[in-house]
Amino acid sequence: MSSEKRLDAFRxxxxxxxxxxxxxxxxxxxxxxxxxxxxxxxxxxxxxLSESTPEQKAAYNKSKGDLTSS
Incomplete structure (x- = not known):
């Protein structure tokens, strides 16, 4: 798989x-x-992240805190 396709899938x-x-x-x-x-x-x-909704950002920030606090 090309790097471009991997980045597109990542998005x-x-x-x-x-x-x-x-x-x-x-x-x-x-x-x-x-x-x-x-x-x-x-x-x-x-x-x-900049294109996400406020709800998506809130869920992301909560999970980000969970990931970094372990």
Missing amino acids: KLPLRAQLALIASTRNNPILSKNQEYIENLERIHAEC
């Missing part, structure tokens, strides 16, 4: 799944070496 994921994928990519010894890919994931995630 369709829920915000929480995007956040989890970014974290797992950063923690993967092989994938973490591809800084451009990680930056693209983060850019798309920021775009999706």
Whole structure:
């Protein structure tokens, strides 16, 4: 699968799944070496977050707190 197709599929994921994928990519010894890919994931995630509804943002912020507080 091309990088472009992976990024397009990533864009369709829920915000929480995007956040989890970014974290797992950063923690993967092989994938973490591809800084451009990680930056693209983060850019798309920021775009999706800015376009989300207040309800989606609230659920995301709650889950983000759950993920980072463990």
